[in-house]
Amino acid sequence: MRSPEELTTAFRAAGLKVTPQRQLLFTLMHNNSAHPTADSLYAVASKQMPGISLRTVYQTLTDLTEMGELRTIEVGAGAMRFDPNVSDHHHAVCDVCGAVQDVYVNQAPELRGLDGFAVADAHIVYRGRCASCSASVKRS
Amino acid sequence: MRSPEELTTAFRAAGLKVTPQRQLLFTLMHNNSAHPTADSLYAVASKQMPGISLRTVYQTLTDLTEMGELRTIEVGAGAMRFDPNVSDHHHAVCDVCGAVQDVYVNQAPELRGLDGFAVADAHIVYRGRCASCSASVKRS
């Protein structure tokens, strides 16, 4: 996702308005590696701008996604997550704390069973324990 | 997932009862490669047993999943799907017709960015066009 300044220009160029709500969300998502849900982003945004609505957060995230500035990811159950990293990558989800981190694969694996299926896209979700949750395991 | 006969034994052994509803669902899921949702399975079941409730379908699918007889898979938006194939495999989802097929990978790819994450499980969702939807593309 581009910087808040570039997004301001891009939005205006697309005939979209740049409101204070949107500017705040631009800055909150820029370089955000937390893979937030709409709701968690709303919680953060509300602190800086009390009264902003969850509906607006959803709307702006949808706009950014349609412009290709965000990717949406679904990791098992729960809400949709938004990722400002739109490069080709995958995700690892910690089963303990729920944190999501980016993962890159070096080469695509060979497949069996494709049977004429034309692959356009692939997304891998890894599950396990993140480094900090692995470290905090008490001996049992 | 095991055969309806084996499941009957397994359910009783686990202190669970084998009702007509459950027997029907056992047979409908056995060797079912359609990756149905609870709702689509309910539609099929209702034809053979009018009056069966969606609640019971959910309950039985949950029971089977907890016993390790089914896997649940989520492919992008939409409802949860149930897969009687519990072997280690992945899925390809057709963007046109929504069909889901099983895919097997020969070897796990090398990863970057794991950063101490201990992987316990991986699931790949491929998206694209299935064979029949590729074949039925009209020239444009």
Next chain:
DNA sequence: TTCTAATTTGCAACGATTGCTAATTAGCAA
């Protein structure tokens, strides 16, 4: 400054799923 289309907000509605409860029933034991 004016005007208007875009935006925001709040709330209703939606789809998927689960919680709850009364009525029913599988299946063990006598």
Next chain:
DNA sequence: TTGCTAATTAGCAATCGTTGCAAATTAGAA
């Protein structure tokens, strides 16, 4: 075969995440 009781079913309400809608507000071009 009959009784008993815990498990199950069905139906409905409630939940969660998300989207549709409409009235009031506002960005930003003219």
